[in-house]
Amino acid sequence: MTESSYHTPIMLSQVLELLSPERCMATVDGTLGGGGHSEGILERLPAGAHHFGIDRDLDAINAASERLSKYEGFHPIHGNFFDMKDILPLEEYGIQAVDGILLDLGVSSHQLDDGSRGFSYGQEAPLDMRMDRTAPLSARDVVNGYDARKLFEIIRDYGEERFAYRIANAIAEAREKAPIETTTELAEIIKAAIPAPARREGPHPARRTFQALRIEVNSELAGLAEAVKNAAMLLSPGGVMCVITFHSLEDRIVKNVFRELKDPCTCPPSAPICICGKKPIAEILTPKPITADEDELLSNPRARSAKLRAIRRIHI
Ligand SMILES: C[S@@+](CC[C@H](N)C(=O)[O-])C[C@H]1O[C@@H](n2cnc3c(N)ncnc32)[C@H](O)[C@@H]1O
Numbered sequence: 001m002t003e004s005s006y007h008t009p010i011m012l013s014q015v016l017e018l019l020s021p022e023r024c025m026a027t028v029d030g031t032l033g034g035g036g037h038s039e040g041i042l043e044r045l046p047a048g049a050h051h052f053g054i055d056r057d058l059d060a061i062n063a064a065s066e067r068l069s070k071y072e073g074f075h076p077i078h079g080n081f082f083d084m085k086d087i088l089p090l091e092e093y094g095i096q097a098v099d100g101i102l103l104d105l106g107v108s109s110h111q112l113d114d115g116s117r118g119f120s121y122g123q124e125a126p127l128d129m130r131m132d133r134t135a136p137l138s139a140r141d142v143v144n145g146y147d148a149r150k151l152f153e154i155i156r157d158y159g160e161e162r163f164a165y166r167i168a169n170a171i172a173e174a175r176e177k178a179p180i181e182t183t184t185e186l187a188e189i190i191k192a193a194i195p196a197p198a199r200r201e202g203p204h205p206a207r208r209t210f211q212a213l214r215i216e217v218n219s220e221l222a223g224l225a226e227a228v229k230n231a232a233m234l235l236s237p238g239g240v241m242c243v244i245t246f247h248s249l250e251d252r253i254v255k256n257v258f259r260e261l262k263d264p265c266t267c268p269p270s271a272p273i274c275i276c277g278k279k280p281i282a283e284i285l286t287p288k289p290i291t292a293d294e295d296e297l298l299s300n301p302r303a304r305s306a307k308l309r310a311i312r313r314i315h316i
Contacts, residue, residue, distance in 0.1 A: 009036030035064030
């Protein structure tokens with residue numbers, strides 16, 4: 001596999017411009033993936049700087065470690081960026097705070113394309129979808145174990161699927177005969193549950209449901225707000241955090257956390273002066289999210305739904 005076939009980094013030049021690695025002595029990539037963004041950062045870091053690359057997927061850690069082994073300051077970490085504060089060995093390197101953080105959320109192309117991982121409705125595989133293959137919950141557990149109501153809510157909320165009710169019921173009915181074991185088996189059940197005219201329009205009928213199951217299996221949204229907030233607290237004054245999202249719910253969470261960091265005051269609007277004492281923690285660098293330009297969209301259609309937001313930690 002070539003480096004770029006693992007995953008093509010999205011909005012790389014925009015991320016590098018915002019992070020300005022040239023001025024950083026410590027940076028973190030919380031979603032290392034194939035290491036494309038990290039390589040751009042490492043190329044620009046000054047001598048003696050450290051870059052920590054976190055991923056919950058051991059495949060990504062191995063691939064990126066091989067790609068980035070020539071950079072002395074690179075430190076791969078297998079873990080969840082939700083635990084960033086606890087898993088970064090900052091003390092070991094005498095680092096008080098980091099100057100740049102990147103979170104490029106969701107799955108990598110490698111995870112989607114590797115048929116054996118069970119992320120893809122088009123490739124026959126056991127229903128897995130775990131980014132971290134040591135995690136206890138798989139898509140098989142969700143599909144066969146959750147009650148129909150819970151499945152409906154997940155498919156509706158995380159998949160934004162208008163036929164969520166029909167799909168959840170079809171799954172519940174099918175698994176009464178025998179457990180649903182494979183991606184293609186599930187894709188067929190979903191397809192049959194969707195009215196024929198709708199099946200013919202838009203993307204593959206199983207796309208939204210598979211996305212929803214992936215988000216549930218990997219707990220991608222529960223706790224994301226707290227994780228982004230905690231990461232921001234690790235920034236040095238002037239330090240920048242970039243977050244790339246691919247889902248409207250993810251983007252809304254990041255937007256709201258950034259707003260709260262900019263204006264944490266909890267005084268009622270009628271209060272003449274602030275009495276809560278909570279001061280702004282960051283300024284927002286992207287009043288509107290940055291999206292990929294036409295050139296990038298032509299060469300990498302996966303960039304279509306990507307939104308990039310950034311904040312800078314305030315000097316206090
Ligand atoms: C979109 S890819 C990142 C691609 C990367 N920026 C590159 O240039 O190759 C997302 C990666 O983040 C990882 N990931 C997603 N959520 C994570 C989490 N909470 N903690 C650690 N890694 C996570 C996935 O396993 C995947 O490898």
